[in-house]
Amino acid sequence: MEINNKNSVTVITAVWNDAEHIEKTIQSVLSQTYQNIEYIIIDGGSKDRTVDVIKEYADKISYWTSEPDKGVYDAMNKGIAASTGDFVIFMNSGDTFHSVDAIEKMFLDNVDKNTIVYGNVSVKYWDGVVVEKPHEFFKTSMKFKGVGICHQTVLFPGEVIRKMKYDLSYRIASDYDLMYRMWKNSVSFVYRDVVVADYEWGNGISSNPYKLLDVYRENARVCGQQRNPFYWAKLALEYYRLKKKQK
Numbered sequence: 682m683e684i685n686n687k688n689s690v691t692v693i694t695a696v697w698n699d700a701e702h703i704e705k706t707i708q709s710v711l712s713q714t715y716q717n718i719e720y721i722i723i724d725g726g727s728k729d730r731t732v733d734v735i736k737e738y739a740d741k742i743s744y745w746t747s748e749p750d751k752g753v754y755d756a757m758n759k760g761i762a763a764s765t766g767d768f769v770i771f772m773n774s775g776d777t778f779h780s781v782d783a784i785e786k787m788f789l790d791n792v793d794k795n796t797i798v799y800g801n802v803s804v805k806y807w808d809g810v811v812v813e814k815p816h817e818f819f820k821t822s823m824k825f826k827g828v829g830i831c832h833q834t835v836l837f838p839g840e841v842i843r844k845m846k847y848d849l850s851y852r853i854a855s856d857y858d859l860m861y862r863m864w865k866n867s868v869s870f871v872y873r874d875v876v877v878a879d880y881e882w883g884n885g886i887s888s889n890p891y892k893l894l895d896v897y898r899e900n901a902r903v904c905g906q907q908r909n910p911f912y913w914a915k916l917a918l919e920y921y922r923l924k925k926k927q928k
Contacts (some may be wrong), residue, residue, distance in 0.1 A: 688792060689717045690784055691766030695756035697725035698737075706732050707775035711741055719743045719766050722754040731774075749792035754847040754855045761846055767794050768836040772878065776833050779803055779876040786875040787836060795838050797860070798867040800829035800877040812876055832856045833878035841868055853876040854899035855924065861903050 692710050696703050723733055724747035732747050741744065744763050750756045757771060772778065780786075780801075787798055790815050801814045815830045845862055847855040864870070897913075906912040 687717065688767040688794065689719060689765065689839075690786060690796045690836065691719040691721060691760075691769045692771055692915050693764065693771050693897075694722045694758060695725070695771070696722065696727065696731055697753075697756070697762065698727045698729045698731060699774040700730035700734055701725070702775040703731050706774050707734070707738050707742075710772055711738065712781045713778060713784050714782045715788075718784070721745065721760045721763055723750070723760045723763075724748075725750045725756055727891055733803035733909065751849060752852070753836055753858040754851070758846045758849070759922075761842055763844065764839060768792075768798065769839050769842050770836045771835060775881075777879050779879050783875065783877050784836075787873050787877070788839055790855050792871065793869065795841060796871050797824060797838060797863065797871060798871050799830050800834045800873045800875040801881045802834050803876050804831075805881045806878070814874070815872065815925060817906040830860070831880060833880055835860070837863075838868065850900050851903070854903055857895065857900060858903045869909075 694703075694710070696706075707722070707732075720741070720743050720874070722742055722745040724731055724735060724745065726747055726749040735742070735747075737746055745761075746759070752758065753773065760771075761769065770784075778784070779884055788916075789799060792798055799815060801812055803810055803812050813831070815834075841863060843858070843860060848858050849855070852860055898907075900911060901907045901909075
């Protein structure tokens with residue numbers, strides 16, 4: 682089947698004081714074989730060598746800026762505002778695509794531009810690397826647990842995300858909130874059995890085992906389950922499972 686490169690894809694990278702890892706993310710994006718990519722980098726006013734690294738690739742970056750922001754979701758919103766792609770995906774500093782043709786594999790046929798396209802993620806845990814697929818039941822369970830889809834594997838519909846954006850009242854669960862609102866507004870979800878990104882578990886705020894209680898609190902607010910004892914019982918079991926896995 683002929684690969685479709687007609688749909689434009691905006692890749693957004695948010696970064697702040699991460700000169701050690703930003704280059705591998707930039708190189709991962711620039712090495713993609715997909716031909717119709719707009720690349721945007723939003724730096725939060727880094728004080729280390731991050732901006733110097735970005736400048737080395739400036740001629741290959743569609744747009745970049747460096748200025749103080751209110752955190753990663755604010756930076757991502759700035760990237761969204763500057764984007765023009767039919768689809769938008771976030772590959773923040775330290776994140777990488779799994780392969781050079783990861784985006785290309787997501788568009789093996791025509792995709793409606795009002796659709797979320799998502800795939801799999803390769804996760805590095807303490808005891809090894811595992812390829813994880815999204816929960817097949819996420820559409821019906823989303824309001825009880827969380828989105829169940831790795832954020833780095835999601836291609837958002839550009840027109841939709843430019844209207845909705847991230848809610849800055851959330852410190853951790855704004856990505857879940859965004860997809861939950863899209864789900865509530867009947868945005869379609871299309872799965873591709875493709876490993877899109879590599880991710881090291883525990884690096885992100887929402888996967889930090891010491892922040893799990895904060896994650897659960899914000900997730901509960903997103904889906905209106907703050908007072909549901911069954912919700913908290915289910916998450917307590919998950920918390921116990923994750924803590925046990927660390928030992």
